[in-house]
Amino acid sequence: MNRFTSILAISMSSVLMIGCGSGDGPDALTENQKNLVAQRIAPVGSVTKASELDSAAPVAAMSTAVEKVALSEGSEHTVKMLNSGDGGNMIFEPAVIKVSKGDTIHFKAVDMSHNSASIDAFMPSGASAWAGTMNQDISVTLDVEGVYVYQCDPHAMMAMIGVVQVGEAVNIDEVRGAADQYKSNFMMNADRLTSYLAQL
Numbered sequence: 001m002n003r004f005t006s007i008l009a010i011s012m013s014s015v016l017m018i019g020c021g022s023g024d025g026p027d028a029l030t031e032n033q034k035n036l037v038a039q040r041i042a043p044v045g046s047v048t049k050a051s052e053l054d055s056a057a058p059v060a061a062m063s064t065a066v067e068k069v070a071l072s073e074g075s076e077h078t079v080k081m082l083n084s085g086d087g088g089n090m091i092f093e094p095a096v097i098k099v100s101k102g103d104t105i106h107f108k109a110v111d112m113s114h115n116s117a118s119i120d121a122f123m124p125s126g127a128s129a130w131a132g133t134m135n136q137d138i139s140v141t142l143d144v145e146g147v148y149v150y151q152c153d154p155h156a157m158m159a160m161i162g163v164v165q166v167g168e169a170v171n172i173d174e175v176r177g178a179a180d181q182y183k184s185n186f187m188m189n190a191d192r193l194t195s196y197l198a199q200l
């Protein structure tokens with residue numbers, strides 16, 4: 001802006017000098033006239049470069065994009081198995097849930113052709129696996145703290161998966177590491193697991 005202003009000032013004053021055409025040198029303008037000129041060529045407002053506009057906005061948007069899931073009240077929680085939900089097709093709802101140690105999750109077979117099954121790579125050590133029967137509800141009590149990722153077996157390739165955090169996310173690093181590999185199994189909704197984990 002300083003540079004811009006001085007270039008403008010120089011070019012404006014040369015024009016004025018030429019325009020006066022008196023040839024009398026610097027004394028051609030009175031003090032009052034010089035002040036008037038100075039006021040006229042003073043820049044109005046401020047200049048923002050396009051490059052400055054580009055850099056700031058997207059960073060701010062990204063940092064607020066992910067909404068974290070809050071701890072669910074009570075000790076019993078329901079997760080629906082759906083053909084279609086708010087988050088897409090072939091989906092658990094809610095797909096991400098935070099509960100307390102010892103809580104029970106009831107997986108409800110609202111729509112047909114789904115189940116809920118734990119995945120060995122996505123459980124805290126010492127936790128028990130589960131594998132629900134197709135088209136049937138299953139209740140799972142989670143006594144070991146950590147992050148669990150489970151799936152619907154027939155729709156695993158469509159990323160019909162869900163995430164439960166029990167207590168503290170003690171195994172989150174292992175889960176994130178395994179998720180990077182596991183994503184390659186998904187033929188559809190490939191970013192679901194990453195976005196679910198980001199909500200913890």
Ligand SMILES: [Cu+2]
Binds near residue numbers: 115160
């Ligand atoms: Cu399914």
